[in-house]
Amino acid sequence: MEPTVSAAGPERVVPVHQPIPASPAGAAKRLSVNPLKISQALGGTLALQGVYHAMPILHGAQGCAAFTKALMTRHFREPVALQTSALQEFNVIFGGEASLFEALDTIRAKHNPDITVVLSTALTDVSGEDIKGELAVYRKKHELGGKLLTCAMLPDFQGSLESGYARTIEALLEDVLTETSRPKKKIRNRVNLLPGAHLTPGDVMELKEIISSFGLEVIAIPDNSTSLAGHLLTGHTPLSRGGVPLDLLKQASASEWTIAVGASMEGAAKLLEKHADIPYKLFAGVTGLEATDDLFGFLQTIGSEPVSVKYRWQREFLMDAMLDAHFVYGGKKIALALEADHLHVLESWFREMGAHPDLRIAAARPYPGGKLPAGTLIGDLGDLEDQAAARGADLWVSNSHGEQGAHRLRVPFIPCGFPIFDRFGAGLTVSVGYHGTTELLNRIGNYLLAAERRDHA
Amino acid sequence: MKGSRNEWSGEPDCEHSKPDKKGCARPKPGEAAGGCAFDGAQITLLPIADAAHLIHGPIGCLGNSWESRGSLSSGPDLSRFGFTTDLSEQDIVMGGEQKLRGAISDIAVRYHPPAIFVYSTCVTALTGEDMGRACQEAEREHGIPVIPVHSPGFAGSKNWGNRLAGEALFEHVISKGSGTPLTEEEAAQPSVNLIGEYNIAGEQWDIEELLNKAGIRILSRITGDGRFGDIGKARFADVNMVVCSRALVTLARRMEETYRIPYFEGSFYGARETGFSLRQLAFLIGGDELDRKVSRLIRNEEEALTHDLLPLRKKLRGKRAVLYTGGVKSWSMITALQELGIQVVGVGTNKSTDEDISRIKERVGLDADLIPEGGAARILKTVRERKADLMIAGGRNLYVSMKEQIPFLDINQERHKAYAGYVGMRRLAADLVAALEHPVWNLVRRPAPWEGARANGTDR
Numbered sequence: 001m002e003p004t005v006s007a008a009g010p011e012r013v014v015p016v017h018q019p020i021p022a023s024p025a026g027a028a029k030r031l032s033v034n035p036l037k038i039s040q041a042l043g044g045t046l047a048l049q050g051v052y053h054a055m056p057i058l059h060g061a062q063g064c065a066a067f068t069k070a071l072m073t074r075h076f077r078e079p080v081a082l083q084t085s086a087l088q089e090f091n092v093i094f095g096g097e098a099s100l101f102e103a104l105d106t107i108r109a110k111h112n113p114d115i116t117v118v119l120s121t122a123l124t125d126v127s128g129e130d131i132k133g134e135l136a137v138y139r140k141k142h143e144l145g146g147k148l149l150t151c152a153m154l155p156d157f158q159g160s161l162e163s164g165y166a167r168t169i170e171a172l173l174e175d176v177l178t179e180t181s182r183p184k185k186k187i188r189n190r191v192n193l194l195p196g197a198h199l200t201p202g203d204v205m206e207l208k209e210i211i212s213s214f215g216l217e218v219i220a221i222p223d224n225s226t227s228l229a230g231h232l233l234t235g236h237t238p239l240s241r242g243g244v245p246l247d248l249l250k251q252a253s254a255s256e257w258t259i260a261v262g263a264s265m266e267g268a269a270k271l272l273e274k275h276a277d278i279p280y281k282l283f284a285g286v287t288g289l290e291a292t293d294d295l296f297g298f299l300q301t302i303g304s305e306p307v308s309v310k311y312r313w314q315r316e317f318l319m320d321a322m323l324d325a326h327f328v329y330g331g332k333k334i335a336l337a338l339e340a341d342h343l344h345v346l347e348s349w350f351r352e353m354g355a356h357p358d359l360r361i362a363a364a365r366p367y368p369g370g371k372l373p374a375g376t377l378i379g380d381l382g383d384l385e386d387q388a389a390a391r392g393a394d395l396w397v398s399n400s401h402g403e404q405g406a407h408r409l410r411v412p413f414i415p416c417g418f419p420i421f422d423r424f425g426a427g428l429t430v431s432v433g434y435h436g437t438t439e440l441l442n443r444i445g446n447y448l449l450a451a452e453r454r455d456h457a
Numbered sequence: 458m459k460g461s462r463n464e465w466s467g468e469p470d471c472e473h474s475k476p477d478k479k480g481c482a483r484p485k486p487g488e489a490a491g492g493c494a495f496d497g498a499q500i501t502l503l504p505i506a507d508a509a510h511l512i513h514g515p516i517g518c519l520g521n522s523w524e525s526r527g528s529l530s531s532g533p534d535l536s537r538f539g540f541t542t543d544l545s546e547q548d549i550v551m552g553g554e555q556k557l558r559g560a561i562s563d564i565a566v567r568y569h570p571p572a573i574f575v576y577s578t579c580v581t582a583l584t585g586e587d588m589g590r591a592c593q594e595a596e597r598e599h600g601i602p603v604i605p606v607h608s609p610g611f612a613g614s615k616n617w618g619n620r621l622a623g624e625a626l627f628e629h630v631i632s633k634g635s636g637t638p639l640t641e642e643e644a645a646q647p648s649v650n651l652i653g654e655y656n657i658a659g660e661q662w663d664i665e666e667l668l669n670k671a672g673i674r675i676l677s678r679i680t681g682d683g684r685f686g687d688i689g690k691a692r693f694a695d696v697n698m699v700v701c702s703r704a705l706v707t708l709a710r711r712m713e714e715t716y717r718i719p720y721f722e723g724s725f726y727g728a729r730e731t732g733f734s735l736r737q738l739a740f741l742i743g744g745d746e747l748d749r750k751v752s753r754l755i756r757n758e759e760e761a762l763t764h765d766l767l768p769l770r771k772k773l774r775g776k777r778a779v780l781y782t783g784g785v786k787s788w789s790m791i792t793a794l795q796e797l798g799i800q801v802v803g804v805g806t807n808k809s810t811d812e813d814i815s816r817i818k819e820r821v822g823l824d825a826d827l828i829p830e831g832g833a834a835r836i837l838k839t840v841r842e843r844k845a846d847l848m849i850a851g852g853r854n855l856y857v858s859m860k861e862q863i864p865f866l867d868i869n870q871e872r873h874k875a876y877a878g879y880v881g882m883r884r885l886a887a888d889l890v891a892a893l894e895h896p897v898w899n900l901v902r903r904p905a906p907w908e909g910a911r912a913n914g915t916d917r
Binding site for chain 2: 064068
């Protein structure tokens with residue numbers, strides 16, 4: 001017998017679409033069904049893959065790291081640098097310091113990373129461990145020889161992937177920018193790029209290309225495009241396999257501008273402004289004609305070269321593709337469940353295409369602050385399934401965990417966000433800039449077209 | 458604290474419990490690779506497809522782990538739902554017990570499962586919630602079994618979690634016999650419980666077809682493609698077969714003591730192990746007719762297999778492989794590979810028990826490098842030194858192999874291919890040939906046109 005994944009066999013009697021009668025309207029949610037949220041620690045681990053020769057250490061039970069590593073590997077189909085302090089019951093009672101120091105000793109001796117970042121978990125935060133203080137002790141005891149050792153507080157009872165990623169970049173920058181040896185003289189035509197957690201390695205590569213086409217030199221922090229996009233240059237190493245190196249990271253303070261993509265990166269941009277006096281420009285996203293025009297408009301004012309012919313053509317292609325595909329997008333009801341920044345980007349773009357992204361679930365509230373647009377709920381994929389069942393939807397866009405719900409409702413499913421599994425190329429998908437938007441538009445348009453053809457068949 | 462070592466920890470059939478050992482090895486900070494006890498408990502219990510599985514903790518525990526294993530169900534899919542109390546900071550400060558009761562109630566009312574498994578996690582074990590009491594009360598209120606699984610991650614390794622889950626199954630399901638009694642048809646046929654078989658990629662369906670040919674029925678699936686009600690019938694089986702996990706030997710031994718069900722450890726990887734398992738089943742169940750039936754079955758299957766494998770064995774003969782997996786697979790796979798003519802030149806043993814290791818040594822003799830620990834770097838060293846042609850391991854090492862451009866075969870839980878039994882052996886051989894013969898291995902070694910002399914055409 002060939003293995004098949006059976007979704008709805010004859011034995012299945014579970015009525016899944018009834019509302020939960022036990023929770024009265026307005027009462028706090030006590031059961032999360034098919035969660036959308038991803039732990040902050042995973043976001044932190046993701047950010048650190050984009051820093052060269054780095055090793056994140058998850059300070060928790062060994063499962064915290066094992067799950068995180070397995071899930072990220074499944075999404076990116078790349079090795080992931082991550083270690084654990086492997087806390088055991090007695091460490092939690094008597095304090096995790098000894099385990100953490102043992103982990104640091106082992107990792108320094110075996111792999112000697114340039115950057116080591118300890119990521120806290122719910123377990124260490126609940127047990128009240130002072131990781132900052134412990135690291136201060138460790139630094140006093142050991143000569144780190146210019147290597148960076150810091151920590152980020154990422155308990156999974158707060159925030160989500162996006163905030164964990166942003167907080168980790170903030171922790172790194174805080175450390176690098178307050179170092180006395182950092183360069184203070186500005187370097188002409190150099191800019192920092194702070195790509196948000198929702199951007200793929202492919203997106204980051206595209207943004208770097210766009211920005212440098214204006215005669216600008218880019219330092220991407222973090223830079224997953226050279227680590228998680230896939231390459232065979234380094235062979236196997238337990239450390240991160242690419243990304244921004246420490247010496248370049250230190251030079252971020254010499255840039256003329258910071259370009260942040262995704263509202264969650266504003267905190268990091270503000271750190272660069274505060275410590276190094278670098279003005280920043282924040283873009284919610286760079287997907288869609290209007291959003292991409294905004295970026296190009298800005299680059300034209302700060303760049304040393306005019307816009308290249310390549311992008312003039314790409315903009316023509318995009319507008320033409322929008323005209324070709326607008327028929328299938330117009331009036332379509334879209335169900336979206338994503339991290340807050342990502343949700344905002346896709347909501348705006350679907351509106352640009354005349355679709356109605358009316359069912360919207362965010363994984364958590366926006367980081368570092370701000371409000372979700374009216375009508376957006378913080379919730380899980382179970383909420384999206386209930387809403388889509390009640391109000392109808394033509395397309396379901398979420399991470400791969402949403403596929404089962406979309407399948408139950410027979411709504412076409414587009415994997416988006418994190419994690420995406422059972423698909424190739426999650427890390428290389430591009431949806432930024434004129435070309436990326438065209439790709440996205442055609443990709444999703446084809447699903448809508450196929451669904452229409454089935455409806456008429 | 459719940460989840461601590463208790464009477465289940467001193468497993469007499471586990472060599473880790475012998476006087477010179479200090480229990481299962483402690484994971485090493487900074488170089489640990491495996492999962493935690495919570496992971497292990499989920500591995501063992503999640504395949505019970507019609508039950509609801511509720512994770513009581515903050516989001517990381519469920520959020521990063523659900524829908525991650527290739528354990529398949531032939532029917533119900535409630536276990537594919539991710540249920541969690543998703544504790545917030547405030548919940549933890551105020552105590553999560555009330556939220557837990559609410560969550561259990563929401564599941565019971567909306568999804569009508571035959572049972573709910575409730576898993577504790579590090580945080581809820583640390584805050585000292587009385588999860589057992591909450592489950593008991595919910596059980597009374599909703600009239601379905603609500604089973605506490607005390608498996609916080611910091612309690613130990615994945616194997617330890619397997620054992621904790623076995624304990625929960627024995628105490629709350631099997632010994633309570635919460636299943637329906639046997640049907641007449643079920644009672645009439647010799648039957649086996651498969652313990653620690655998780656129906657990865659549908660392997661159990663192949664195994665079942667084979668057992669049915671021998672006239673043996675699978676009574677309780679513990680737990681691949683499992684149903685809660687069927688597991689309650691486990692005590693009526695004639696024999697227990699522990700298929701994959703040494704950690705569940707405890708469960709089998711408890712059932713032997715309590716219900717006098719004999720057990721053995723076996724495997725369905727490779728013709729030799731499959732034949733051995735079938736003969737053991739026939740022996741422990743007893744009866745001449747069964748014995749004859751099984752002998753005939755093995756003879757027919759082996760003849761057909763030998764014939765079918767002939768062309769593939771020609772291609773595989775003399776190839777050198779490094780095997781890196783855990784438990785039973787670390788030795789049963791060796792036999793399977795040797796049957797295909799492959800030479801096993803390195804074997805990972807970091808997840809193997811002492812008994813597994815002695816079985817490995819029996820099979821590879823002195824020819825192979827045993828790799829005790831050291832992770833990817835150590836495996837690669839063996840691959841290079843022993844000039845291996847391919848690596849056979851789990852998904853964790855897949856991309857290590859790809860980055861080093863070594864042909865690879867995934868044999869762990871995330872895979873999509875079923876390799877058990879005689880049918881599985883054919884697939885295994887075909888996949889090995891496909892992996893080794895693939896054109897990509899030559900193409901990725903091709904120099905780029907801008908590298909070296911060829912770039913500007915000077916070599917002409």
